[in-house]
Amino acid sequence: MPYAIRPERDEDSGAIRRVTEAAFVQAEHSSGTEGAIVDALRAAGALSVSLVATVEGEVVGHVAFSPVTLDGVDIGWYGLGPVSVRPDLHGQGIGAALIRAGLAHLQGLGAKGCVVLGDPAYYRRFGFRQDPAIRYAGVPPEYLMALSLDGSQAAGEVAYHSGFSAT
Numbered sequence: 266m267p268y269a270i271r272p273e274r275d276e277d278s279g280a281i282r283r284v285t286e287a288a289f290v291q292a293e294h295s296s297g298t299e300g301a302i303v304d305a306l307r308a309a310g311a312l313s314v315s316l317v318a319t320v321e322g323e324v325v326g327h328v329a330f331s332p333v334t335l336d337g338v339d340i341g342w343y344g345l346g347p348v349s350v351r352p353d354l355h356g357q358g359i360g361a362a363l364i365r366a367g368l369a370h371l372q373g374l375g376a377k378g379c380v381v382l383g384d385p386a387y388y389r390r391f392g393f394r395q396d397p398a399i400r401y402a403g404v405p406p407e408y409l410m411a412l413s414l415d416g417s418q419a420a421g422e423v424a425y426h427s428g429f430s431a432t
C-alpha cells in the first residue's frame with residue numbers, strides 16, 4: 266500500500282484522534298486516553314514533532330514526540346509516543362516509517378535524545394536500548410528505552426509532559 270509521511274496540519278487533528286483511538290482499542294497496554302493525550306500535547310504546544318502517514322490523502326497513522334525531563338531538568342530529550350497505525354494496515358512498515366521519519370525530524374531540531382515506553386521487541390530495531398542510568402518508575406525497566414541522538418549520555422528519572430495525564 267503506497268503511503269506518504271508528512272508533518273501534521275491544522276485540519277488533521279480529528280483524523281489523528283480517530284486513528285489513535287482505533288489503534289489503541291486493540292493494543293495490549295492502553296490507558297484508553299491516548300487520543301486525549303495527543304490533543305492535550307497539541308493544546309499545550311508540546312507536540313514537538315507530529316507526523317502523519319497518509320494513504321490516498323487519508324490519515325492512517327500518526328506519531329508524536331514531546332519534551333521529557335530527566336530528574337526534573339530539560340536536557341533536550343524527548344519522548345516518542347503515542348504512535349498509531351490504523352489496525353487494518355498494521356504490519357506494512359507504516360509505523361516504522363513514521364518512527365524513523367520522526368527521529369530524523371527530532372535530530373533536525375537539535376534534540377539530544379529520545380526515550381520510549383514500549384515493547385523492546387519492536388523498538389530495538391530503531392536503536393532504542395535499555396539504559397540503567399535512565400529510569401522510569403512503575404514499569405519493568407526493560408520497557409523504558411533510550412536512544413542518544415548526539416552521542417551524549419543522559420541520566421535520571423524520566424518525566425513525561427503533563428499532557429500525558431489527559432483523560
Ligand SMILES: CC(C)(COP(=O)(O)OP(=O)(O)OC[C@H]1O[C@@H](n2cnc3c(N)ncnc32)[C@H](O)[C@@H]1OP(=O)(O)O)[C@@H](O)C(=O)NCCC(=O)NCCS
Pocket residue numbers: 288289291292293346347348349350351354355356357358359360361362382383384386387
Ligand atoms: C505499534 C504500531 C504503531 C506499529 O505499526 P505497524 O505499521 O503495524 O508496524 P510495522 O509494520 O512498522 O512493524 C511491524 C512489526 O512490528 C511488530 N510489532 C508491531 N507492534 C508491536 C508491538 N506492540 N510489540 C512488538 N512488536 C510489534 C510486528 O510484529 C512486526 O514485526 P516484524 O517486522 O518483525 O514482522 C501499530 O501496531 C499500532 O498502532 N499499535 C497499536 C498502538 C500501539 O500499541 N502503539 C505503541 C504503543 S507503545
